[in-house]
Amino acid sequence: MRWDPEAYLGYAGVRSRPYFDLIVRIDERSPRRVADLGCGPGHLTQALAQRWPSAALEAWDSSADMVREAQARGIDARLGDVRDWAPKPDTDVVICNAVLHWVPDHIDLLRKWVSALQPGAWLAVAMPRNIDEPSHTLVRELANEPRWRDLVAEVVAPATDVLDAVSYAGLYADLGCEIDAWETNYIQRLMGDDPVLEWLSGTTLRPVKTALDDETWQRFRDELAPRLRAAYPRRDDGTTLFPFRRVFAVARVR
Template sequence: MWDPAKYLDYSDLRGRPFYDLIGRIDAVSPRRVVDLGCGPGNLTSSLAQRWPSAVLEASDSSPEMVEAARAAGVPAEVLDVHDWKPAPDTDVVVTNAVLQWVPDHRELLSRWAGQLSSGAWLAMQVPGNFDAPSHVLIRELAGEPEWAAKLEPVRLRGDETVGDPQEYADLFADAGWLVDAWETTYVQRLAGEDAVLEWVSGTALRPIKAALDEASWERFRAELAPRLNEAYPPRADGTTWFQFRRVFAVARLP
């Protein structure tokens, strides 16, 4: 389960990669714009504002996220990305911070690249910080004896989870698409106590929370907090720098 309210913590910082992504899409008057993995819909709304004449199609695998998106006025539906197929008039597809949750997303991108029509745009963005201390420390703690048995079913993602920009550039180029691929590391200033813990609680820690009862979850957080604070020491003013690497690709089929 996703917690839309928790996810929207730091919504301004979480939204920066989205706007950098769609800023590279040069579609002028697309007929249909699709947001795969729309989350609570706060970013999807900007697609409707940019292309007001387009049909807006939005989906997410989380019923909680879809409910929040609908409450925000986004016509979202519950759908697994594996089940999505482009309508003939699909001109823009956006998938923002979604495919890192999909182990076979490379095959999925190749499939979509073969299904979309000439002139279509496909824009993707995924986090590239799985080898950062934030994620390494989560994996280390989850692998300790106290937690290993409880969290054995949880897939803890490593740096093989996503590719680098050149891998996605090759994927699209091999399919005959023009592609712009790049990466950005945002140096984000987080405020509040245990700031990095609160940041990862909205995303990376979600599968762990789902696997634990409430008491175990609070104990896991309590053990993780000092490790994260050591890796990301707060500044004298109480804020914390957090480096956040993202991988982007925007492709167009000529």
């Protein structure tokens, strides 16, 4: 899958808050190695280097475009699938933000990582939990209409089973970890014309854009835009309020 670093960074401020809400719950002062899985364009990975300057920092992403952006920021980012990643023996902190909702078997992956980490290591994950929100259901509905079905229905993200915070807390507890899990519904105050469409263009809609030529992609956008406007109406002050739920799960291995 190709991701668009420029579109993604267009909302860097509002996208960044969940990342910092996640890492602030990691009570580790001097980790030997920190892994950022799904590092994106690297702007948030830089914060890890500032917080833990003595740690070896490794960064992974499945998008070559994102890896290039991160490398341009001086991050030693590598191209790879998180399902292929395994912690080195000195890994004390693992961060995986807004990635595992793309991985259908992520529960098994979490179990695998916990079993591979050393006692005292931290595993912190955060995932959007919006698959049933209009921002996602409207994309799926349009993609499955007859004129689009053969072109994009197969590339639209499936309804990956992202659980609630209680379920992830139970998973970590069953694995013998210390646990910290919660959910937050962020209300993003977006600006501009069709801001929800622009937000989705940086992430959810990237597979659709990749599957279409420029003219057909524009037609898809033109059909999706009024549906999103109706679901997320523009306010009198020119802003659009966009709820965005995230589930967080932090574990310390024992």
